[in-house]
Amino acid sequence: MPATIHSDNATAGAAPVAADVLAIARQVLHEEADAVRAVADALAATPDFVACVQAILQLEGRVVVTGIGKSAHIAGKIVATLNSTGTPALFMHAADAIHGDLGMIQPQDFVIAISKSGDTPEIKVLVPLLRRKGVPLAALVSNADSYLAQQATYVLHAPVTKEACPNNLAPTTSTTAALALGDALAVCLLESRQFTAADFARLHPGGTLGKRLYLKVGDLSRQNQRPQVPADAPLREVLLEISGKRLGATAVLDAAGQLAGIITDGDLRRMLGSFSDLEKLKARDILTPQPATIDVEDFAAEALARMQSRNITQLVVTEDGQFAGFIHLHDLLREGLV
Template sequence: MASSSSSAAAAASAAPAPAVNVLAIARQVLHAEAAALHDVAEAIAATPDFARCVTAILALAGRVVVTGIGKSAHIAGKIVATLNSTGTPALFMHAADAIHGDLGMIQPGDFVVAISKSGDTPEIKVLVPLLRRKGVPLAALVSNADSYLARQADFILHAPVQKEACPNNLAPTTSTTAALALGDALAVCLLESRQFTAADFARLHPGGTLGKKLYLKVGDLSRQNQRPQVRLDATLKEVLLEISGKRLGATAVLDAADALAGIITDGDLRRMLGSFSDLESLRASDILTPQPATIDIDDFAAEALARMQQRNITQLVVTEDGTFAGFIHLHDLLREGLV
């Protein structure tokens, strides 16, 4: 009998799932969440609280502490990461851990943002009076603007949600999307208000490809390379030796005043072999390409990559104050992970 039951269970588990129109469901979810974001945008425009909240945070002496529980805690962590990376010091505090010691991370001069869809969860109801005793400003990021949390807060960041994208209206989907988007709006408003620039962003993101794109300069790479160069009257042999010896696939050609006259690449040499019969008499001036693609030593390396891709070439002549300063090669960019 037990064996028969096991077989039936195995057969049931192996049965194919009911067919669903996955594309229709996916579109329905995305449309529902997009509509909710429209409602959030209208809601923050309807009251002065969002703008007042931005002003209060800009005047802070301390940090923004973002808290929540469950899925809201995950959203709080992401908002904290965005705030920190865009110039607003922030900390994450789990709402459940706060009442077991983590409340001590809140200091005078801080500002708390509490995230809760309902605003009436037991943990929030325990936490809010403790926050009030701390005497720090409190913003409630809630869907229910008439909740306990909203009524106790100094600022209401209203993220209205009519229904979750989950068909059972249970799994936090639309509500977490709305809260996350409102957190992004807050971070970007603060960024713009602080006049936070790409250079500021780079200082906070020195690692990885993103950081390198924002701070790595052409000179940081070109100074590591040799500087192949010949004069206008250099012989073919001298050109060949310079290109092969410096291993950058090209050489600059300078005139008598050390001004850049052109460039000769290994591709130019291959093409030249089919165009000239008297190779002995050739000079650099006969085979150079005038007005080569250049880039300034203080430009970003990412710009060098863009120019190479645009022209379908593998190296650029580097200049400093208008004079020849070396080469940057595609291999340099590959080595740094920019490609």
């Protein structure tokens, strides 16, 4: 049983004891984790899950997910996950279905009904109507002997012995188990379709997630100036190039126009303590050879990872092996990738 808050701390206006709260929270998480493991173990006991995945892969229509109460919220999340991973899906509330929403289901569709008990009144009304439509029905249930399970084409069993709620009433463990099984279904479909990060990016163009998946280095570096000096450039020219282009660095190119190295403002500061005759210094004398680079076609998120791993703030950008500019940490900050 979950730990309970002592009565002397549960009076009106009294704050619960921190130790009790943590014990309750840990107990809930352990019970829900155990339930998810039980769902994973139950998959081996029936071929229906694999058959359900295969049926959806061959589907010409959409997956319609329905439920009532808390199961409806889980259904909505599963629909969102399916849509974002390449499986067209719709949400239909089980109560609204019998008041007109049933019209959204087409003959080529596939229905998943979520219900812990599988015996709720709304589900019992809905199932015969779905059977008349002739669409395949998968029952995502805790009770494999329920009315819904018996009437379904496929049974997706999410066994739950008790809720994490101390009264065994509030849907907690059961909704977690149903959600996890829905995620497993979506990922199986994703991998079966060989759905790639590029596919994912096309469906997620907005926000930081979208930018991480589609924004390329060249999209940012082409907006910057391209500080560069020849290898025999005097120190004054190097200073003017770095300060004028405002990227904190300049590329150094050899006589053939190939990248010979990089000079950063940090290199310049360190140089002051290493050389006594600054007038004779050339770019080649103070450059850092073989600087960190990244291609214009790489993702901007990869540029961030390389900067973080090397503890630097800019990367030299190349295109077809040639110097093409710089990408700076500030570019990534501006796009919200940091």
